Amino acid sequence: xxxxxxxxxxxxxxxxxxxxxxxxxxxxxxxxxxxxxxxxxxxxxxxxxxxxxxxxxxxxxxxxxxxxxxxxxxxxxxxxxxxxxxxxxxxxxxxxxxxxxxxxxxxxxxxxxxxxxxxxxxxxxxxxxxxxxxxxxxxxxxxxxxxxxxxxxxxxxxxxxxxxxxxxxxxxxxxxxxxxxxxxxxxxxxxxxxxxxxxxxxxxxxxxxxxxxxxxxxxxxxxxxxxxxxxxxxxxxxxxxxxxxxxxxxxxxxxxxxxxxxxxxxxxxxxxxxxxxxxxxxxxxxxxxxxxxxxxxxxxxxxxxxxxxxx
Amino acid sequence: xxxxxxxxxxxxxxxxxxxxxxxxxxxxxxxxxxxxxxxxxxxxxxxxxxxxxxxxxxxxxxxxxxxxxxxxxxxxxxxxxxxxxxxxxxxxxxxxxxxxxxxxxxxxxxxxxxxxxxxxxxxxxxxxxxxxxxxxxxxxxxxxxxxxxxxxxxxxxxxxxxxxxxxxxxxxxxxxxxxxxxxxxxxxxxxxxxxxxxxxxxxxxxxxxxxxxxxxxxxxxxxxxxxxxxxxxxxxxxxxxxxxxxxxxxxxxxxxxxxxxxxxxxxxxxxxxxxxxxxxxxx
Numbered sequence: 001x002x003x004x005x006x007x008x009x010x011x012x013x014x015x016x017x018x019x020x021x022x023x024x025x026x027x028x029x030x031x032x033x034x035x036x037x038x039x040x041x042x043x044x045x046x047x048x049x050x051x052x053x054x055x056x057x058x059x060x061x062x063x064x065x066x067x068x069x070x071x072x073x074x075x076x077x078x079x080x081x082x083x084x085x086x087x088x089x090x091x092x093x094x095x096x097x098x099x100x101x102x103x104x105x106x107x108x109x110x111x112x113x114x115x116x117x118x119x120x121x122x123x124x125x126x127x128x129x130x131x132x133x134x135x136x137x138x139x140x141x142x143x144x145x146x147x148x149x150x151x152x153x154x155x156x157x158x159x160x161x162x163x164x165x166x167x168x169x170x171x172x173x174x175x176x177x178x179x180x181x182x183x184x185x186x187x188x189x190x191x192x193x194x195x196x197x198x199x200x201x202x203x204x205x206x207x208x209x210x211x212x213x214x215x216x217x218x219x220x221x222x223x224x225x226x227x228x229x230x231x232x233x234x235x236x237x238x239x240x241x242x243x244x245x246x247x248x249x250x251x252x253x254x255x256x257x258x259x260x261x262x263x264x265x266x267x268x269x270x271x272x273x274x275x276x277x278x279x280x281x282x283x284x285x286x287x288x289x290x291x292x293x294x295x296x297x298x299x300x301x302x303x304x305x306x307x308x309x310x311x
Numbered sequence: 312x313x314x315x316x317x318x319x320x321x322x323x324x325x326x327x328x329x330x331x332x333x334x335x336x337x338x339x340x341x342x343x344x345x346x347x348x349x350x351x352x353x354x355x356x357x358x359x360x361x362x363x364x365x366x367x368x369x370x371x372x373x374x375x376x377x378x379x380x381x382x383x384x385x386x387x388x389x390x391x392x393x394x395x396x397x398x399x400x401x402x403x404x405x406x407x408x409x410x411x412x413x414x415x416x417x418x419x420x421x422x423x424x425x426x427x428x429x430x431x432x433x434x435x436x437x438x439x440x441x442x443x444x445x446x447x448x449x450x451x452x453x454x455x456x457x458x459x460x461x462x463x464x465x466x467x468x469x470x471x472x473x474x475x476x477x478x479x480x481x482x483x484x485x486x487x488x489x490x491x492x493x494x495x496x497x498x499x500x501x502x503x504x505x506x507x508x509x510x511x512x513x514x515x516x517x518x519x520x521x522x523x524x525x526x527x528x529x530x531x532x533x534x535x536x537x538x539x540x541x542x543x544x545x546x547x548x549x550x551x552x553x554x555x556x557x558x559x560x561x562x563x564x565x566x567x568x569x570x571x572x573x574x575x576x577x578x579x580x581x582x583x584x585x586x587x588x589x590x591x592x593x594x
């Protein structure tokens with residue numbers, strides 16, 4: 001039971017990360033391949049502040065996430081106006097830097113030996129795992145709700161204009177570079193929050209957690225579910241992590257000697273799924289959802305006409 | 312002396328990277344997307360060498376050639392089965408990269424399911440330590456270096472001085488015009504994917520013999536290969552060669568002057584810096 005709650009909590013983190021990637025890539029067209037780096041800053045930042053400096057857990061999460069957001073902002077300043085492929089390579093390199101620094105800065109992070117123990121919050125509660133899972137559900141649910149609001153807002157329309165034709169959006173007087181930077185920094189900070197929230201789940205942090213496989217798992221889930229659909233991230237994580245990691249690995253009756261092959265089989269299936277989706281259904285399982293037309297109060301009608309032209 | 316050491320060590324260690332970067336660049340140039348699945352050309356090259364060298368017992372240098380050719384053939388097969396249909400469907404560059412990640416997973420974990428995740432070792436040809444200009448190296452390292460430079464020279468000559476290279480550059484720059492001039496995009500693309508696969512396979516065999524053969528060996532070098540390629544500029548085979556040599560020497564230099572572990576960090580930061588100032592804006 002505890003293991004199931006742990007898996008479900010981790011699944012919430014994955015959904016959150018995929019949702020943020022939906023904002024970055026699906027809405028604004030920024031191919032961020034450094035997801036694990038921002039998540040890792042949150043994770044290890046929280047761990048270091050909590051274990052080495054005695055910060056209370058939630059303060060540690062906030063500080064670590066602020067660092068993740070600041071790093072995201074600097075990275076955005078450096079490469080966000082370059083081509084998509086350059087952004088992709090730079091973010092991938094950034095994540096590799098984070099993973100390497102965690103190994104080299106042994107004094108802070110414990111290096112390959114690991115860093116622990118991060119205490120679980122709400123220690124006095126019996127059902128604290130379940131409450132924590134509830135907290136994650138609320139946070140991730142809020143992210144999905146806010147994404148839908150962003151999509152329907154003026155800000156969301158600027159983002160999709162940037163994604164589809166950045167020069168055109170800029171020529172209409174939108175500060176596209178600053179908008180993208182802001183979105184990137186905020187969403188990277190939120191990836192840091194999710195990393196910080198993961199720290200008490202693992203309790204003991206090892207550099208292996210920062211392998212790029214997390215980035216790819218999140219990307220696969222998002223592309224599978226539908227990168228331009230607000231619920232694509234959630235559905236994609238259900239189909240990948242939920243189906244393989246939770247259902248198959250926990251409940252499938254597999255003899256022990258074959259069980260070690262399961263993770264490889266899983267990643268093989270991810271590969272097959274990803275190829276099939278891009279070849280036959282490039283918009284993902286859910287396809288594209290169109291923004292809801294804003295409910296307009298009578299007095300706002302004049303303003304709406306003017307923004308219509310700007311879209 | 313430090314500089315000479317760095318150049319020497321850098322060249323020896325960069326030799327597989329040089330080949331990988333040149334092959335990767337060819338595909339990037341021709342089809343305009345970064346083929347992450349190129350990592351598996353490297354890995355499979357090493358595993359084909361295991362097949363010939365360890366399973367069938369051929370001498371290492373004898374195993375090199377068929378391993379390279381099989382890796383090239385696999386590259387063409389993947390192109391025909393997956394990448395060409397995807398390109399014909401008009402999949403965009405970022406989606407092509409994600410597709411290639413999928414292909415990479417499929418091939419790598421398919422390989423693990425068949426041969427298992429264990430690390431394997433090639434039977435090295437007899438190792439002799441030699442002194443070159445007062446620096447120590449093994450005969451194997453020197454042969455690898457010579458072969459890599461020969462292969463690099465052949466690739467360079469092919470791209471800039473042969474009909475095939477001209478056709479490739481024509482197709483990359485203006486596909487319609489190239490086709491109207493009678494270039495068969497089909498044959499040229501297959502030839503380029505074959506050559507790129509061979510280069511990757513050779514790179515894999517050498518990195519395998521210097522260390523060990525693992526299912527992740529290609530994946531581990533693909534990031535640095537990508538960065539080298541992007542920094543070198545889109546599809547410049549010359550640039551990829553120079554950037555790979557510089558990256559190798561820089562890594563060796565940083566390793567010699569600081570803690571070895573920081574070499575990666577400094578190199579990656581340098582790459583991000585280069586991307587910032589002259590990163591492929593038009594890619």
